[in-house]
Amino acid sequence: MTYNIDDKGYYGEFGGAYIPEMLYPNVEELRLNYLKIMAEPSFKKEFDQLLKDYVGRPSPLYFAKRLSEKYSTKIYLKREDLNHTGAHKINNTIGQILVAQRLGKTRIIAETGAGQHGVATATVCALMGLECIVYMGEIDIARQAPNVARMKMLGTKVRPALSGSRTLKDATNEAIRDWINNPLDTHYIIGSVVGPHPYPDMVARFQSVVSEEIQWQLKEKENTTKPDYVIACVGGGSNAAGAFYHYLDDTDVKLIAVEAAGKGIHSGESAATSVLGREGIIHGSKTLLMQTSDGQITEPYSISAGLDYPGVGPMHAHLYKSGRAEFMSITDNEAMIAGLELSQLEGIIPAIETSHSLAIFEKKKFTADDIVIINLSGRGDKDLQNYIDYFKL
Amino acid sequence: MNRINQKLTEDKKLLSIYFSAGYPSLHDTVSIIENLEKCGVDMIEIGLPFSDPLADGPTIQASSTQALKNGMTSEILFDQLKGIRNTVSIPLIIMGYFNPMLQYGVEAFCKKCQEIGIDGLIIPDLPVDVYNEQYKTTFEKYDLINVFLITPQTSVERIRFIDSISNGFIYMVSSASVTGSSSGFGDEQTAYFKRIADMNLKNQQIVGFGISNNNTFSQATQYAKGAIIGSAFIKHLSDKPIHKIDEFVLSINN
Numbered sequence: 009m010t011y012n013i014d015d016k017g018y019y020g021e022f023g024g025a026y027i028p029e030m031l032y033p034n035v036e037e038l039r040l041n042y043l044k045i046m047a048e049p050s051f052k053k054e055f056d057q058l059l060k061d062y063v064g065r066p067s068p069l070y071f072a073k074r075l076s077e078k079y080s081t082k083i084y085l086k087r088e089d090l091n092h093t094g095a096h097k098i099n100n101t102i103g104q105i106l107v108a109q110r111l112g113k114t115r116i117i118a119e120t121g122a123g124q125h126g127v128a129t130a131t132v133c134a135l136m137g138l139e140c141i142v143y144m145g146e147i148d149i150a151r152q153a154p155n156v157a158r159m160k161m162l163g164t165k166v167r168p169a170l171s172g173s174r175t176l177k178d179a180t181n182e183a184i185r186d187w188i189n190n191p192l193d194t195h196y197i198i199g200s201v202v203g204p205h206p207y208p209d210m211v212a213r214f215q216s217v218v219s220e221e222i223q224w225q226l227k228e229k230e231n232t233t234k235p236d237y238v239i240a241c242v243g244g245g246s247n248a249a250g251a252f253y254h255y256l257d258d259t260d261v262k263l264i265a266v267e268a269a270g271k272g273i274h275s276g277e278s279a280a281t282s283v284l285g286r287e288g289i290i291h292g293s294k295t296l297l298m299q300t301s302d303g304q305i306t307e308p309y310s311i312s313a314g315l316d317y318p319g320v321g322p323m324h325a326h327l328y329k330s331g332r333a334e335f336m337s338i339t340d341n342e343a344m345i346a347g348l349e350l351s352q353l354e355g356i357i358p359a360i361e362t363s364h365s366l367a368i369f370e371k372k373k374f375t376a377d378d379i380v381i382i383n384l385s386g387r388g389d390k391d392l393q394n395y396i397d398y399f400k401l
Numbered sequence: 402m403n404r405i406n407q408k409l410t411e412d413k414k415l416l417s418i419y420f421s422a423g424y425p426s427l428h429d430t431v432s433i434i435e436n437l438e439k440c441g442v443d444m445i446e447i448g449l450p451f452s453d454p455l456a457d458g459p460t461i462q463a464s465s466t467q468a469l470k471n472g473m474t475s476e477i478l479f480d481q482l483k484g485i486r487n488t489v490s491i492p493l494i495i496m497g498y499f500n501p502m503l504q505y506g507v508e509a510f511c512k513k514c515q516e517i518g519i520d521g522l523i524i525p526d527l528p529v530d531v532y533n534e535q536y537k538t539t540f541e542k543y544d545l546i547n548v549f550l551i552t553p554q555t556s557v558e559r560i561r562f563i564d565s566i567s568n569g570f571i572y573m574v575s576s577a578s579v580t581g582s583s584s585g586f587g588d589e590q591t592a593y594f595k596r597i598a599d600m601n602l603k604n605q606q607i608v609g610f611g612i613s614n615n616n617t618f619s620q621a622t623q624y625a626k627g628a629i630i631g632s633a634f635i636k637h638l639s640d641k642p643i644h645k646i647d648e649f650v651l652s653i654n655n
Binding site: 024025026027028029030032033171172177178181184185188189191192286287288289290291292299301302303304305306 | 451452453454455456458459462463466469474475476498499500501502503504505525526527528529531549550551552554555556559574578579
């Protein structure tokens with residue numbers, strides 16, 4: 009039994025490519041080529057070099073001493089927040105831009121919610137000299153002004169998604185429409201392990217550098233490649249996919265996915281897809297998603313713009329349904345408190361997304377010799393105003 | 402014989418109209434259909450609205466969003482249509498995205514369609530291979546024709562495969578675009594229409610996307626059996642009352 013993808017593009021019953029015929033040639037071109045391209049020695053060399061010299065990998069695996077003391081367990085933080093552009097997102101955009109170049113694409117499009125993936129895409133497009141258009145919900149553009157400014161500084165055009173709820177899911181719709189209208193010269197860099205096959209697998213592979221590093225870093229520190237727990241927050245699920253990847257089939261390692269409960273799971277303002285979602289189709293993938301009884305996709309809510317996606321990637325839907333990963337949900341308030349706590353115990357200000365995974369120490373007990381790894385997916389600079397306002401600091 | 406197949410034997414170019422059920426008002430569905438038939442429209446695609454219509458442009462998406470705000474659901478649409486065959490005899494197709502059908506239950510959805518007298522379905526995001534492996538027998542059990550799309554980028558082999566599993570017509574998307582985005586056809590599209598016509602497929606083709614007036618209708622049907630108008634008709638509906646539908650149809654069929 010494997011928890012990874014099968015040769016038809018499914019994780020168990022989830023995944024596939026539920027796309028209109030207009031997208032078929034683009035997605036098929038990618039499906040036929042992505043593994044071949046990723047296996048080329050010249051690709052690997054360039055990818056590894058950029059991750060090292062440009063992104064700043066390997067990211068440290070840091071033993072959080074004071075946090076560990078407080079919760080009487082051994083907590084390691086995988087410092088993806090120290091990557092260039094401040095989050096794990098760039099691991100994927102570096103990989104995809106190299107794929108796009110090898111497919112001969114000259115124009116890049118992307119969707120973004122909080123703007124982290126948009127910035128990571130704008131960055132690699134500047135690096136490679138490719139035209140870049142990022143779709144962002146009109147409401148998110150207003151909420152995330154610093155990231156909009158960064159994208160503009162990097163030479164990217166930020167186009168507002170004006171339809172629907174004018175947030176991440178609508179930005180994704182607009183990016184998909186752009187791809188339908190520009191099938192030949194354009195590559196769509198999806199930012200999470202969502203979308204039609206092969207995207208969930210391709211993005212997971214690019215993010216898998218996270219768990220690959222954890223294995224050897226932990227070996228150095230604890231003389232084992234296996235932690236007891238790997239914990240990551242899940243919106244679409246790309247940082248979790250990367251942190252889980254090399255442990256998927258090793259059931260000695262327990263996996264915990266942390267979703268955003270928003271104002272409470274049953275408050276009507278939540279993004280806890282595993283609890284509130286049902287099986288269905290979103291953005292070309294069969295997975296769990298929040299929807300009405302009639303099959304209309306509903307709007308999620310979280311204080312964190314990176315977690316308010318109404319679905320999860322198909323890998324996570326499978327991990328949930330099979331019981332391989334434990335899914336927990338954390339409210340806005342619990343996350344904010346955990347973010348403040350990490351800042352003041354360890355001197356690390358986490359992104360609010362990441363604060364959700366840190367909050368589980370208040371909810372779940374670990375033993376003194378458990379090795380617990382938290383994927384510290386992003387830094388909190390973008391969220392400072394939010395924290396300040398929340399705590400009236 | 403399925404009404405779609407019957408209609409395709411007629412010696413004329415077919416005008417098919419798409420609209421979003423529940424737009425402009427929730428209960429306009431039946432009267433729009435009756436008016437369209439009265440004006441001589443050959444076939445109707447009834448759009449089942451969806452919150453996230455990936456293949457549609459702004460006009461159709463806006464009408465879907467409004468229809469959902471008006472309260473449209475699969476159940477309500479079926480309820481509105483239950484007596485439709487007492488007054489309407491042209492082929493009726495439901496066009497919608499897969500998720501609402503999946504939530505209703507694909508078999509239950511098909512069964513309901515047959516009870517009402519729906520002749521076919523167009524589901525842009527139900528992939529050909531998934532349909533072929535999982536749903537074909539269900540559709541056939543309820544005498545529903547599933548209509549597939551092809552585009553200028555669809556390979557010859559794939560067109561042949563789609564032709565082999567189709568039993569009505571092929572929905573030929575005029576250009577690489579979402580709905581409502583073209584303003585007239587150029588040489589490239591004409592060449593594509595001709596290229597497909599020259600393949601001598603067993604299924605006739607009906608062109609959709611980018612047809613908005615008499616001129617584009619004539620261009621599209623030079624080689625194809627018919628054409629579908631969506632966005633332009635929805636614009637008309639948002640400007641003019643339902644009893645003025647004849648003005649629109651006459652402007653295409655003059």
